[in-house]
Amino acid sequence: MNFDYRVWKHVFKLDPNKEISDADLEAICESGTDAIFVGGSDGVTLNNTLDLMSRVRKYAVPCVLEVTTIESLTPGFDLYYIPTVLNSKDASFIVGLQHDAVKEYGDLMNWDEVVTEGYCIANPDCKAADYSNANASLSLEDVVAYARMSEKMFRLPIFYLEYSGTYGDIEVVKEVRKVLDRTRFYYGGGIQSAGQAREMAMFADTVVVGNIIYDNVQAAIETVKAAKG
Ligand SMILES: CC(C)=CCC/C(C)=C/CC/C(C)=C/CC/C(C)=C/CC/C(C)=C/CC/C(C)=C/CC/C(C)=C/COP(=O)(O)OP(=O)(O)O
């Protein structure tokens, strides 16, 4: 197990609001992926988060909570990924919810476990865009500027290009690659096959695979080797 998120090339994102059988969960956790992320954009509660965490914890794989609601925060994860939605029209999703959480938990926090993700949501039709009130109809130049801001202005550890639910534009991914050096480049959205995982992994540092887990677990598992090479 390697807990250094800076070397992860492939991660699975499990949604606490979705059912997964024990057999499929075992296959996912033992697939050779670098980490399991727990997160979703709706229906995430403390109960379903705790349930999924305890099931993933049976396996020797790093387990990360991607925090989308303050109610689902719980100890027990290896790392806490905190999104800031760079292209939100609502300051709550850029710094507001994070401010509320740090006010409440600041004294308890182990900052070594906290990793901030600069999210750029590029699929206007996804739930995450709706939930965070993002201006997700972006040109290539818009996305590249958010990537540059993440690294050069805000020194964020992660820039996350989020196409949740749809396969992204490879030309955009290629251009983002060119402007990121120290900030880690996460790509997520619509990966349904080994070929797509391999294509995105040529440019992104870390490939995130989500929904296909629930539709075709075998196809999901094949993305691991494809992304990690
Ligand atoms: C108590 C305790 C254990 C404390 C530990 C200390 C600690 C780590 C504290 C953290 C403090 C902190 C700063 C917390 C942040 C709190 C918070 C609520 C932040 C908000 C972050 C934010 C802007 C969220 C919105 C971003 C977003 C929309 C993400 C969605 C990404 C995603 C999961 C997309 C996929 O969704 P899905 O449901 O799968 O969608 P589809 O159905 O379309 O596939």
Ligand SMILES: O=P(O)(O)OC[C@@H](O)CO
């Ligand atoms: O569910 P998919 O479309 O694979 O996207 C993965 C991840 O980026 C969602 O936050």
Ligand SMILES: [Mg+2]
């Ligand atoms: Mg999903």
